[in-house]
Amino acid sequence: METTALEHRFNQKIEREEKIEPKDWMPEDYRKNNIRQISQHAHSEIVGMLPEANWITRAPSLRRKVALLAKVQDEAGHGLYLYSAAETLGTDREEMIDDLHSGKAKYSSIFNYPTTTWADIGAIGWLVDGAAITNQVALCRTSYGPYARAMVKICKEESFHQRQGYEIMCAMAFGTPEQKAMAQDALNRWWWPSLMMFGPTDGDSVHSQKSMDWKIKRYSNDELRQEFVDKTVAQAEYLGLTIPDPDLTYNDETGHYSFGEIDWKEFYQVISGNGPCNKERIEARRKAHEDGAWVREAANAFAQKRANQQVA
Amino acid sequence: MSNQNWPLFEVFIRSKNGLSHKHVGSLHAADAAMAIENARDVYCRRNEGVSIWVVPSTQIVASDPEDAEALYEPAKDKIYRHPTFYTVPDEVGHM
Numbered sequence: 001m002e003t004t005a006l007e008h009r010f011n012q013k014i015e016r017e018e019k020i021e022p023k024d025w026m027p028e029d030y031r032k033n034n035i036r037q038i039s040q041h042a043h044s045e046i047v048g049m050l051p052e053a054n055w056i057t058r059a060p061s062l063r064r065k066v067a068l069l070a071k072v073q074d075e076a077g078h079g080l081y082l083y084s085a086a087e088t089l090g091t092d093r094e095e096m097i098d099d100l101h102s103g104k105a106k107y108s109s110i111f112n113y114p115t116t117t118w119a120d121i122g123a124i125g126w127l128v129d130g131a132a133i134t135n136q137v138a139l140c141r142t143s144y145g146p147y148a149r150a151m152v153k154i155c156k157e158e159s160f161h162q163r164q165g166y167e168i169m170c171a172m173a174f175g176t177p178e179q180k181a182m183a184q185d186a187l188n189r190w191w192w193p194s195l196m197m198f199g200p201t202d203g204d205s206v207h208s209q210k211s212m213d214w215k216i217k218r219y220s221n222d223e224l225r226q227e228f229v230d231k232t233v234a235q236a237e238y239l240g241l242t243i244p245d246p247d248l249t250y251n252d253e254t255g256h257y258s259f260g261e262i263d264w265k266e267f268y269q270v271i272s273g274n275g276p277c278n279k280e281r282i283e284a285r286r287k288a289h290e291d292g293a294w295v296r297e298a299a300n301a302f303a304q305k306r307a308n309q310q311v312a
Numbered sequence: 313m314s315n316q317n318w319p320l321f322e323v324f325i326r327s328k329n330g331l332s333h334k335h336v337g338s339l340h341a342a343d344a345a346m347a348i349e350n351a352r353d354v355y356c357r358r359n360e361g362v363s364i365w366v367v368p369s370t371q372i373v374a375s376d377p378e379d380a381e382a383l384y385e386p387a388k389d390k391i392y393r394h395p396t397f398y399t400v401p402d403e404v405g406h407m
Contacts, residue, residue: 024377073357080354084338087320093340150337157358296318296342303342 014215019145022088030214033207034144035091037216042082043100043107047281049075051115052124060118067164068121074161078154085146101286109267110193112275119172119179123186125165127194127232133158134228135198143215166235173239180240187236188244195259196267198225204264229257320369321347323354325361333365344368 006025013020020026049072056072059065083093099105110128115121136158139151172183199205199221211217219227233250236243247260269275318340324333336355341347347366356364375383391397400407 021377023374070357073353077354077357080339081337084320087338146337153336299342299346303346306343306345 014143017215019148020143021145029210030216031089033211033214033216034147035086035089036207037211038082038086038089038144038147038150039091039096039099040106040108042079042086042096043105044111045075045079045082046100047107047111047285050281050284051111051113051277052121054115055118055121058118059121064121064168067160071125071161071164074157078150078157081150081153082147085144085150088146089144097289101282101289103273103282106271108197109270109275110197111281112270112278113189113193114277116189117182117186119168119182119186120190122165122168122172122183123190125161125163126169126235127165127187127190128197129158129161129165130232131194131197131228133162134224134231138217138219138224141215141218147216169239169241173241183239184241187241191244192262192266193270195225195229195262196270198222198228200264200267201262226256229259233257318342321351321366322369322372323347323351324365324367325351325355326363326365327361329362333363336360338369341366 007027010020010024010026010030013024020030052068052075053072056065056068059068083096086096087093096105100107110131115124133155136151136155140148140155142148142151169183169186172179174180202208202220202222205221208217208220212220229248233243233248245260247258249258250256251258270278273279320338320340321344322338323336325336326333339347339350339354341350344366348364351364351366355361387393
């Protein structure tokens with residue numbers, strides 16, 4: 001079949017809300033766009049383990065510790081679902097990991113900020129996972145089948161992540177004045193980076209229009225950011241904490257909150273590698289990969305031995 | 313040697329006895345036994361299943377989407393294969 005005919009049929013499928021599956025014909029740019037987005041998403045899950053893992057050994061109780069361990073394990077799992085979804089598009093696992101380690105591939109800028117106190121673990125679950133869920137719920141309806149299925153599974157599992165974070169925030173916000181101050185400090189530091197998680201404003205977003213046409217993205221960055229702000233403000237008010245934005249006001253006419261200007265200079269600095277922890281994160285990933293080399297070799301040797309025994 | 317050559321396995325999970333195994337995703341492993349162990353960690357963290365199948369992805373033979381018309385179209389006009397095609401007198405009741 002001719003390319004134009006194939007493309008026409010592809011567009012019709014997108015139009016009818018039919019999912020695109022791995023073996024279906026797709027425009028090369030659709031494939032590339034999906035590989036880029038899914039692998040970035042996978043890398044974010046993997047790098048996202050690092051700031052939180054920092055606190056596993058210092059969790060204040062066993063209850064908090066098992067929850068944090070389970071959450072970090074989930075993130076490893078989510079990274080793996082996503083890598084395998086990307087692989088259905090013909091990319092290679094090793095290549096994706098190499099791209100992360102070489103700095104060629106991007107991941108969510110939020111994970112380049114440090115977790116300096118225990119309250120950060122609460123703020124991450126509440127805000128960072130809250131923002132991620134807002135984005136991911138929308139992606140459950142993305143047009144590429146394996147990506148959509150991975151998102152459904154991830155969303156089901158992530159709801160606990162946000163709740164455990166908010167529970168930590170509650171414990172601290174209703175605790176001693178010192179604890180409440182820690183909670184406020186964490187909110188102050190994580191609020192703006194969380195809003196940046198939705199990416200550049202619609203006018204400046206490089207990949208957005210094509211992704212929207214292909215229904216890879218279902219809502220624009222600004223729409224999702226607004227949704228997140230709208231649902232989060234009341235949660236902060238309940239905690240008795242102040243969102244660090246003097247321009248935050250409720251607009252009676254639109255029924256939405258309007259908020260202050262995001263520091264885009266900071267955003268672009270962090271995604272281009274100059275955030276507080278960019279180097280540390282990539283080094284930690286590389287080290288984990290290199291330190292794990294002997295495990296992979298041992299697994300190969302063991303698999304070989306098992307194969308030989310079966311032959312004998 | 314790295315895990316460069318670890319093959320890809322497709323993972324199928326039976327959520328409970330009485331239901332079929334259902335495809336859930338894929339993973340890399342040195343061999344099938346390791347694939348089962350990894351599948352347990354990656355796809356069964358919340359009581360998702362009681363049984364796991366892993367199949368080397370290279371062993372899956374799939375139909376070509378290009379053939380979809382030839383394969384599935386002919387069934388569409390054979391409505392006489394469905395019970396609703398036939399009329400049964402009301403007096404007879406449910407059949």
